[in-house]
Amino acid sequence: MITRRGFLGSVPALPALAQTGKRPNIVFVFSDDHAYQAISAYDGRLNRTPHIDRIAREGVRFDNALVTNSICAPSRAVVLTGKYSHLNGVIDNRQRFNGEQQTFPKLLRAAGYQTALFGKWHLQSQPTGFDAWEILPGQGSYYNPDFITPSGNRRRDGYVTDVTTDLSLDWLNSRDKSRPFMLMCQHKAPHRNWCPSPDKLSMYEGVTFPEPNNLFDNYEHRASPARKQAMEIDRDMRLGMDLKLTGDAPDQQGPVNELKRMTDAQRRIWEAAYRRRNAEFHTRKLQGKDLVRWKYQRYMQDYLACISSVDDSVGRILNWLDATGEADNTIVVYNSDQGFYLGEHGWFDKRWIYEESIRSPMLARWPGVTRPGSVAKEMVANLDVAETFLEAAGVPVPADMQGRSLAPVMRGQTPADWRRSFYYQYYEGGEHAVARHCGVRTDRYTLAHFYETDEWELFDREKDPRQMRSVYGDAAHAAEVKRLKAELARLRSELKVPEVDPDRQ
Numbered sequence: 368m369i370t371r372r373g374f375l376g377s378v379p380a381l382p383a384l385a386q387t388g389k390r391p392n393i394v395f396v397f398s399d400d401h402a403y404q405a406i407s408a409y410d411g412r413l414n415r416t417p418h419i420d421r422i423a424r425e426g427v428r429f430d431n432a433l434v435t436n437s438i439c440a441p442s443r444a445v446v447l448t449g450k451y452s453h454l455n456g457v458i459d460n461r462q463r464f465n466g467e468q469q470t471f472p473k474l475l476r477a478a479g480y481q482t483a484l485f486g487k488w489h490l491q492s493q494p495t496g497f498d499a500w501e502i503l504p505g506q507g508s509y510y511n512p513d514f515i516t517p518s519g520n521r522r523r524d525g526y527v528t529d530v531t532t533d534l535s536l537d538w539l540n541s542r543d544k545s546r547p548f549m550l551m552c553q554h555k556a557p558h559r560n561w562c563p564s565p566d567k568l569s570m571y572e573g574v575t576f577p578e579p580n581n582l583f584d585n586y587e588h589r590a591s592p593a594r595k596q597a598m599e600i601d602r603d604m605r606l607g608m609d610l611k612l613t614g615d616a617p618d619q620q621g622p623v624n625e626l627k628r629m630t631d632a633q634r635r636i637w638e639a640a641y642r643r644r645n646a647e648f649h650t651r652k653l654q655g656k657d658l659v660r661w662k663y664q665r666y667m668q669d670y671l672a673c674i675s676s677v678d679d680s681v682g683r684i685l686n687w688l689d690a691t692g693e694a695d696n697t698i699v700v701y702n703s704d705q706g707f708y709l710g711e712h713g714w715f716d717k718r719w720i721y722e723e724s725i726r727s728p729m730l731a732r733w734p735g736v737t738r739p740g741s742v743a744k745e746m747v748a749n750l751d752v753a754e755t756f757l758e759a760a761g762v763p764v765p766a767d768m769q770g771r772s773l774a775p776v777m778r779g780q781t782p783a784d785w786r787r788s789f790y791y792q793y794y795e796g797g798e799h800a801v802a803r804h805c806g807v808r809t810d811r812y813t814l815a816h817f818y819e820t821d822e823w824e825l826f827d828r829e830k831d832p833r834q835m836r837s838v839y840g841d842a843a844h845a846a847e848v849k850r851l852k853a854e855l856a857r858l859r860s861e862l863k864v865p866e867v868d869p870d871r872q
């Protein structure tokens with residue numbers, strides 16, 4: 368059940384606060400499109416992320432960390448407000464965030480915290496509630512990125528993930544040491560078009576990654592939206608812009624938007640790194656499934672190299688906390704704005720209520736609260752981040768926030784009335800052509816309603832974890848469908864979801 372109240376008042380004072388009288392610092396490292404499948408603490412098949420794994424080893428790994436709406440700007444607005452999209456006003460990537468509304472950084476700042484945000488923002492309006500900020504315009508660039516700052520725009524030399532980390536560490540070093548801080552270090556990486564740091568361009572050259580066993584899904588046994596999407600590696604992933612092919616063909620000019628930002632020296636490094644591998648591609652004349660397989664491998668090589676830099680960023684921040692003696696009094700949370708498809712169902716991108724997109728990686732270390740090496744199976748969400756940080760700071764959680772502090776779950780003392788069902792809604796219709804849908808996810812089932820065409824899907828994830836066969840309509844599941852539809856209606860009413868989508872009223 369989702370309660371509208373925070374947890375303050377009903378739990379004993381938190382150790383960090385109780386023992387030292389000191390309010391904890393907060394570091395929130397937020398990446399863009401980082402799939403949990405690409406963190407070795409979750410899944411060792413693809414890559415190694417030693418620094419993110421350290422958070423899991425010294426803290427908690429959330430195995431059912433969900434998002435309410437699996438797309439970028441909406442997820443960011445949910446984190447800031449602790450409210451669903453229909454209440455915070457950002458239902459898709461086109462909306463501008465109303466910075467006048469209540470956010471957790473504002474509440475922390477009013478309570479004496481120093482607050483800062485660096486990197487990806489994507490909410491169109493300028494950040495509010497921060498003592499310091501520098502943000503990427505829109506999606507931002509990987510190489511020598513432009514930043515919007517309170518005093519105007521500036522280009523910063525370097526690779527975006529490193530620059531964002533530098534800005535974060537510089538601010539930490541120059542802060543007022545007499546007060547606690549809350550830092551949001553928000554990476555662009557590993558967002559499309561997956562451009563690695565110049566020193567990691569060849570990191571995975573020659574490595575062959577295991578393919579997901581549903582790379583060649585034919586979308587049978589599901590409602591029509593799964594067939595009508597435009598996020599297939601086969602059909603929708605571009606050879607030049609996405610996969611760095613260079614050659615004579617117009618669609619093979621490399622990631623032109625990024626190449627034009629490079630210095631000549633950087634560009635030479637980039638060309639040398641891809642030249643031999645691209646030449647080999649041209650001699651092979653791949654077709655059909657072989658071409659899809661090649662695309663998947665190149666996608667993974669670049670995507671995972673981007674993640675390696677994000678992992679380095681986490682390492683630098685953890686090292687800084689150790690070196691300055693702040694580690695014991697600092698909450699560190701690693702999270703991504705949503706999950707991502709790494710070839711499952713033949714896809715890249717996100718947006719669906721299905722597992723790879725509704726689930727994001729979330730790991731937290733809170734000395735004195737999290738138990739080292741623990742795993743939380745409870746359904747938690749980006750909706751709970753604001754409430755968690757407010758409670759940690761001893762700031763009352765406003766009654767209109769819709770999530771719940773994760774502190775008791777982190778402590779291993781999950782309240783008996785923790786949510787057992789979770790409401791999801793996706794609104795955007797444009798790029799990648801995913802139909803609007805809402806639904807409910809429980810620990811076993813996912814019920815989805817594609818309400819524009821009134822189609823339903825039901826997945827029994829215990830029997831069908833890859834979600835390949837909807838059992839909606841099977842007589843054997845009729846009672847479950849009835850129960851979940853009632854739960855969906857109950858959640859919609861409790862969460863004040865309007866009958867008609869906000870942009871269509």
Ligand code: SGN
Nearest residue numbers: 399400438439440460559560716798
């Ligand atoms: C860009 C990407 C899309 C991606 C959206 C939203 N296209 O438009 O593939 O789904 O961002 O991503 S690209 O050709 O510009 O790379 S989000 O994470 O910001 O929501």
Ligand code: CA
Nearest residue numbers: 399400439704
């Ligand atoms: Ca994203």
